[in-house]
Amino acid sequence: MRQFFFYFKNGIFGENPILRLMIGLCSVLAVSVKGENCLAMGAGVIFVLVCSSLVISAIRHFVPSQVRIPIFIVIISTFTTIVDLVMKAYLPALSRAMGIFIPLIVVNCIIMGRAEAFASRKPIVLALADALGMGVGYTLVITAIGVVRELFGYGSLFSRQVLPPTYQGMMFMILPPGAFLLIGIYIAMLNYFGRRREK
Amino acid sequence: MNGELVMLLKIFLSAAFVDNIILARYIGLCPYIGMSSNVANSIGMGMAVTFVMVLASCVTWALWKFVFLPLHLEYFRIMVFILVIAVLVQLVEIVLKKNMPNLYRAMGIYLPLITTNCAILAVAFLGVDYGYTLLQVVVYSISVALGFTVALVLLAGIRERLRFARLSPFYQGYPIVFIATCLLAIAFLGFKGLVR
Amino acid sequence: MKGIFRVAWALMVVCLLAAISLAAVNYVTKKEIERRSAEELREKLQVVFPSAERFERMNLSHDLSSRSGVSVLEVYHALIGEDRVGYVLRVSVMGYGGEMVLLVGISAQEKKIMGIQVLEHQETPGLGSNITEERFLSQFVSKSLDDPFEIKRDIQGVTGATISTKAVIRACQEAITYFKNLEAE
Numbered sequence: 039m040r041q042f043f044f045y046f047k048n049g050i051f052g053e054n055p056i057l058r059l060m061i062g063l064c065s066v067l068a069v070s071v072k073g074e075n076c077l078a079m080g081a082g083v084i085f086v087l088v089c090s091s092l093v094i095s096a097i098r099h100f101v102p103s104q105v106r107i108p109i110f111i112v113i114i115s116t117f118t119t120i121v122d123l124v125m126k127a128y129l130p131a132l133s134r135a136m137g138i139f140i141p142l143i144v145v146n147c148i149i150m151g152r153a154e155a156f157a158s159r160k161p162i163v164l165a166l167a168d169a170l171g172m173g174v175g176y177t178l179v180i181t182a183i184g185v186v187r188e189l190f191g192y193g194s195l196f197s198r199q200v201l202p203p204t205y206q207g208m209m210f211m212i213l214p215p216g217a218f219l220l221i222g223i224y225i226a227m228l229n230y231f232g233r234r235r236e237k
Numbered sequence: 238m239n240g241e242l243v244m245l246l247k248i249f250l251s252a253a254f255v256d257n258i259i260l261a262r263y264i265g266l267c268p269y270i271g272m273s274s275n276v277a278n279s280i281g282m283g284m285a286v287t288f289v290m291v292l293a294s295c296v297t298w299a300l301w302k303f304v305f306l307p308l309h310l311e312y313f314r315i316m317v318f319i320l321v322i323a324v325l326v327q328l329v330e331i332v333l334k335k336n337m338p339n340l341y342r343a344m345g346i347y348l349p350l351i352t353t354n355c356a357i358l359a360v361a362f363l364g365v366d367y368g369y370t371l372l373q374v375v376v377y378s379i380s381v382a383l384g385f386t387v388a389l390v391l392l393a394g395i396r397e398r399l400r401f402a403r404l405s406p407f408y409q410g411y412p413i414v415f416i417a418t419c420l421l422a423i424a425f426l427g428f429k430g431l432v433r
Numbered sequence: 434m435k436g437i438f439r440v441a442w443a444l445m446v447v448c449l450l451a452a453i454s455l456a457a458v459n460y461v462t463k464k465e466i467e468r469r470s471a472e473e474l475r476e477k478l479q480v481v482f483p484s485a486e487r488f489e490r491m492n493l494s495h496d497l498s499s500r501s502g503v504s505v506l507e508v509y510h511a512l513i514g515e516d517r518v519g520y521v522l523r524v525s526v527m528g529y530g531g532e533m534v535l536l537v538g539i540s541a542q543e544k545k546i547m548g549i550q551v552l553e554h555q556e557t558p559g560l561g562s563n564i565t566e567e568r569f570l571s572q573f574v575s576k577s578l579d580d581p582f583e584i585k586r587d588i589q590g591v592t593g594a595t596i597s598t599k600a601v602i603r604a605c606q607e608a609i610t611y612f613k614n615l616e617a618e
Binding site: 097 | 462466470
């Protein structure tokens with residue numbers, strides 16, 4: 039149980055996939071213009087990550103090592119397609135807002151990376167902890183970016199207007215440059231607090 | 238004929254500059270951040286991406302047109318496209334190693350990294366989604382790859398200079414790279430409205 | 434030799450399982466996706482032609498595009514009972530950020546625009562994207578087909594987004610031209 043929490047926390051803080059490992063960035067920057075898009079994307083990634091980690095960990099003894107990568111790809115793309123189809127059927131508006139980034143979950147380096155580095159070597163329970171931790175870490179960062187971009191860009195939070203309607207909206211934050219700037223500042227902040235704690 | 242040429246030119250301009258795959262669409266960021274520490278490497282990576290991108294989008298285009306649509310198997314698209322790209326990268330690597338050792342030395346090490354490059358998969362999807370013809374797909378993928386290479390080389394140039402800059406220690410490494418990217422993206426915003 | 438069989442066997446089992454599960458999910462979601470998109474299209478058609486009872490897609494025999502940068506993609510008949518009262522045209526036009534797709538409803542009896550809707554666009558958020566607002570789009574409702582469609586004369590453009598505004602106007606004009614050609618036939 040202690041190990042479970044260790045790996046769970048590791049994904050959120052120690053090895054946060056986005057701010058620490060610099061992987062899976064594309065969808066983070068592209069989708070994070072509205073809070074609810076971020077949560078939906080996070081849910082999609084958590085689903086694919088958890089399901090594929092569980093399956094890969096469960097069959098790890100039966101998979102011949104020469105073909106493990108193609109098998110991982112097949113498993114991950116199956117779950118990605120499921121997310122894609124289900125979103126299209128039941129959440130069409132969100133699915134349209136995220137467009138190509140749902141199918142692109144399949145090449146999200148977080149999932150393949152965790153499958154190869156963790157899930158294919160560890161028992162199911164730990165793979166679950168790692169997948170959940172990484173997924174939650176991803177969702178937290180993407181939502182943190184999305185909320186700031188939405189607040190400054192549209193003056194709203196999760197599509198609810200919070201700033202007075204006279205607020206003009208800062209276009210810069212919604213456009214690509216704002217996303218790049220914000221993630222740069224986030225990493226710098228993480229460096230700053232990390233450095234402070236060490237001292 | 239003339240209309241077709243104009244169309245191709247429009248595809249080129251919008252794919253390479255206006256909708257630059259990295260700076261305007263945020264696709265392919267991992268190799269962009271990872272491979273941009275010096276100019277020589279970034280050019281090698283750009284070449285490798287161009288090669289695989291054109292090949293992959295042609296193959297997936299043909300598969301889509303002649304296999305998936307007639308058989309109504311659209312929902313297998315994600316799985317098959319990524320597998321095709323993975324196989325293709327392997328094949329290219331083997332062929333290059335055997336027949337063109339010089340070229341292999343120039344871009345061989347970048348090839349394995351390309352399988353998980355989302356830009357390749359994204360171009361394969363987008364080429365199909367936009368309903369392009371084969372010629373248009375070829376032009377489109379070349380232009381996207383060119384845009385990718387331009388962005389990569391630009392950033393690599395900046396990063397070579399940045400090594401000598403005096404920065405706050407918290408901004409060293411990735412943060413300043415993203416801020417430089419932000420400025421590049423602002424510059425690329427100037428291309429908006431170019432294609433009408 | 435035995436190793437190869439094991440590898441092939443493992444690959445086959447995984448692919449088979451993946452294919453089966455995908456086919457199952459597709460079977461469940463397919464009808465829902467089709468139903469939703471048909472419903473959505475109907476709703477949008479209703480918005481641009483509120484008085485029509487139903488819509489019928491028209492089969493177009495000849496090439497649809499006339500001038501560069503604008504093209505009519507699809508045409509629907511608007512029907513009340515069995516009478517054709519007008520058309521809804523799906524028009525694609527190049528805007529500021531890329532392709533824009535609009536629906537334009539035109540009444541054949543009153544020779545006026547019934548309404549327009551933006552289906553897809555890639556305009557700049559916060560500026561060009563304001564063309565989707567009711568405030569802008571409602572100006573086109575009930576406009577006569579012979580109106581000039583000029584910014585500042587009879588159309589109030591979106592602030593800071595002249596190109597996006599012009600694209601919407603071009604789409605309307607193309608729809609009107611197309612409509613006149615249809616009537617002439």
